[in-house]
Amino acid sequence: MMENPYAHDFLREALWVGWIIGTVCAVLSCYLVLKGWSLMGDAISHAVLPGVVLAYLAGLPILFGAFVAGMVCALLSGYLKANSRIKEDAVLGIVFTGLFAFGLVLFSKTATTLHLDHILFGNILGLEPGQVERTLWTGGLMLLILVFLRRDLLLLCFDPLHARSLGMRTQILTHVLLALIAAAVVLSMEAVGILLVVAMLITPGCTGFLLSPRFEWMMLIAVASTWVAFTLGIAFSFWLNASTSACIVLVQSGIFAGAWLLGPRHGLLWRRQVQRV
Amino acid sequence: MTTPCISTPMSLRVEGVTVTYPNGHTALKDASFSLEAGSICAMVGVNGSGKSTLFKSIMGFVEPQKGSVRIAGLGVKEACRANGVAYVPQSEEVDWSFPVLVRDVVMMGRYGHMNALRISRRADREAVRQALKRVGLLELQERQIGELSGGQKKRVFLARALAQEAKLILLDEPFTGVDVTTEHTIIGLLRELREAGHIILVSTHNLGSVPEFCDQVVLINRRILAQGTTSEVFTAENLLQAFGGKLRHFRLDDAPGSNPLVLTDDERPLVLGHGGKVEDKGDPSES
Ligand SMILES: Nc1ncnc2c1ncn2[C@@H]1O[C@H](COP(=O)(O)OP(=O)(O)OP(=O)(O)O)[C@@H](O)[C@H]1O
Numbered sequence: 006m007m008e009n010p011y012a013h014d015f016l017r018e019a020l021w022v023g024w025i026i027g028t029v030c031a032v033l034s035c036y037l038v039l040k041g042w043s044l045m046g047d048a049i050s051h052a053v054l055p056g057v058v059l060a061y062l063a064g065l066p067i068l069f070g071a072f073v074a075g076m077v078c079a080l081l082s083g084y085l086k087a088n089s090r091i092k093e094d095a096v097l098g099i100v101f102t103g104l105f106a107f108g109l110v111l112f113s114k115t116a117t118t119l120h121l122d123h124i125l126f127g128n129i130l131g132l133e134p135g136q137v138e139r140t141l142w143t144g145g146l147m148l149l150i151l152v153f154l155r156r157d158l159l160l161l162c163f164d165p166l167h168a169r170s171l172g173m174r175t176q177i178l179t180h181v182l183l184a185l186i187a188a189a190v191v192l193s194m195e196a197v198g199i200l201l202v203v204a205m206l207i208t209p210g211c212t213g214f215l216l217s218p219r220f221e222w223m224m225l226i227a228v229a230s231t232w233v234a235f236t237l238g239i240a241f242s243f244w245l246n247a248s249t250s251a252c253i254v255l256v257q258s259g260i261f262a263g264a265w266l267l268g269p270r271h272g273l274l275w276r277r278q279v280q281r282v
Numbered sequence: 283m284t285t286p287c288i289s290t291p292m293s294l295r296v297e298g299v300t301v302t303y304p305n306g307h308t309a310l311k312d313a314s315f316s317l318e319a320g321s322i323c324a325m326v327g328v329n330g331s332g333k334s335t336l337f338k339s340i341m342g343f344v345e346p347q348k349g350s351v352r353i354a355g356l357g358v359k360e361a362c363r364a365n366g367v368a369y370v371p372q373s374e375e376v377d378w379s380f381p382v383l384v385r386d387v388v389m390m391g392r393y394g395h396m397n398a399l400r401i402s403r404r405a406d407r408e409a410v411r412q413a414l415k416r417v418g419l420l421e422l423q424e425r426q427i428g429e430l431s432g433g434q435k436k437r438v439f440l441a442r443a444l445a446q447e448a449k450l451i452l453l454d455e456p457f458t459g460v461d462v463t464t465e466h467t468i469i470g471l472l473r474e475l476r477e478a479g480h481i482i483l484v485s486t487h488n489l490g491s492v493p494e495f496c497d498q499v500v501l502i503n504r505r506i507l508a509q510g511t512t513s514e515v516f517t518a519e520n521l522l523q524a525f526g527g528k529l530r531h532f533r534l535d536d537a538p539g540s541n542p543l544v545l546t547d548d549e550r551p552l553v554l555g556h557g558g559k560v561e562d563k564g565d566p567s568e569s
């Protein structure tokens with residue numbers, strides 16, 4: 006018989022945290038995927054490393070440093086793109102690898118009590134006291150903002166020109182979206198780590214996109230798939246004694262693969278059948 | 283909260299607009315023209331002549347380095363916020379795989395009439411329904427936008443502009459890839475809007491249909507080459523200048539009696555009679 010992992014308090018807490026950050030990331034991922042900004046999540050998540058180390062050295066809150074570094078990456082990329090001939094994806098690649106490398110050098114040259122592998126891969130089973138509450142409040146606030154702006158953000162992704170012709174402040178809205186991504190990365194950093202948070206910011210949205218032609222459904226599917234991923238992922242990592250964040254991401258990738266193969270409308274099998282008829 | 287609205291008659295004044303993109307390319311130079319309420323104006327020029335750029339500066343999406351745009355006497359921002367301007371995008375600029383239904387897109391036209399949460403009220407749903415009905419898409423409103431034909435796709439965004447109830451409508455190439463029936467539906471709608479006092483600015487490569495429904499023409503090639511009524515401006519001489527040899531043109535010497543001049547910018551050809559004046563409005567059902 007396999008032991009029920011959620012009989013343990015620390016695993017139940019981990020699951021709570023996972024559900025909250027998973028929900029925030031899943032909702033954001035829908036916008037990122039539709040805006041074609043998948044790489045932006047990748048970039049921001051890598052770029053937080055120097056911020057973490059510098060904040061530690063300066064005695065500031067680490068999460069604050071991470072957020073600032075993430076925003077610097079996003080804004081710097083935007084500025085470079087607007088003022089050079091290089092395309093956005095290339096600019097992002099240059100900026101975030103540069104910042105990440107800078108962070109690594111800083112890290113190796115300073116004596117810190119920070120664990121690099123906790124930053125990179127998270128430590129959801131070793132949450133500090135009070136972290137559940139902190140995640141709940143921050144995540145809740147972000148979800149509130151997302152609910153409030155959901156239609157405006159959707160329009161920004163779909164047709165920024167129309168948004169502009171309605172007199173909406175598209176520039177500010179874009180920056181709000183960037184700030185939300187950076188905040189989501191920071192929120193998830195301690196739990197799943199900066200290397201795997203990007204999966205949280207891309208995969209659920211893609212799964213939802215495959216399964217539904219309507220945005221509302223796409224979002225619900227994305228969120229649901231993330232809950233399943235955290236619930237099963239944490240359980241698997243407990244049973245197999247394997248890396249937790251990796252297990253979570255693996256389940257998420259599995260769900261995506263399932264959607265791709267079996268999903269209606271766009272699914273591979275379904276399409277085969279239509280062709281045969 | 284009452285919906286902001288423009289009560290004075292619509293007018294459009296573009297004065298000395300110069301747009302230089304960050305890569306240093308000047309897409310528009312010192313462009314000036316003006317339009318009064320109740321007109322349909324064709325914007326004609328080669329690819330890259332700055333038509334879309336001009337539209338974007340009228341909507342405030344690109345900021346001109348010089349010059350100004352006034353809409354019903356207001357600045358661009360104020361006019362947009364008062365639901366003064368609607369934009370129908372070029373088809374290639376739309377992501378047709380986006381997970382929204384036809385109805386959702388038309389509802390986006392109502393956002394300016396809603397509160398900050400964009401929750402639709404009965405008036406909004408009714409406006410959407412009317413708009414869908416006018417363009418003949420009521421039956422298809424539950425489709426994802428990618429599941430439409432080319433002509434139906436165009437009409438979705440036209441419906442959005444109708445639902446928006448803006449008095450200035452910018453249409454970027456509404457006739458590319460559209461069959462004759464749809465073209466006539468669109469033209470019929472635009473005429474109705476003109477009667478209602480709207481200003482409609484249409485960029486098009488469809489030269490043949492311009493005399494049919496446009497009363498004003500702006501010829502553009504980075505600068506405004508000519509502006510005025512269709513009969514004054516839309517002449518062979520002006521067009522050949524605007525297109526600088528990029529126009530297919532040939533004389534039909536075989537035609538008995540006259541030898542009309544045929545001009546085409548790759549879509550519906552324009553047929554001009556003696557003296558390069560508009561002669562045949564080119565019944566499309568014959569071509
Ligand atoms: N974002 C941009 N950055 C730099 N240059 C641009 C940008 N958008 C357009 N251009 C350039 O400005 C010029 C005018 O482009 P615009 O899109 O206004 O042309 P157009 O008249 O609409 O052409 P078409 O008939 O092909 O639609 C072109 O040379 C184009 O390459």
Ligand SMILES: [Mg+2]
Pocket residue numbers: 333334335372454
């Ligand atoms: Mg164009």
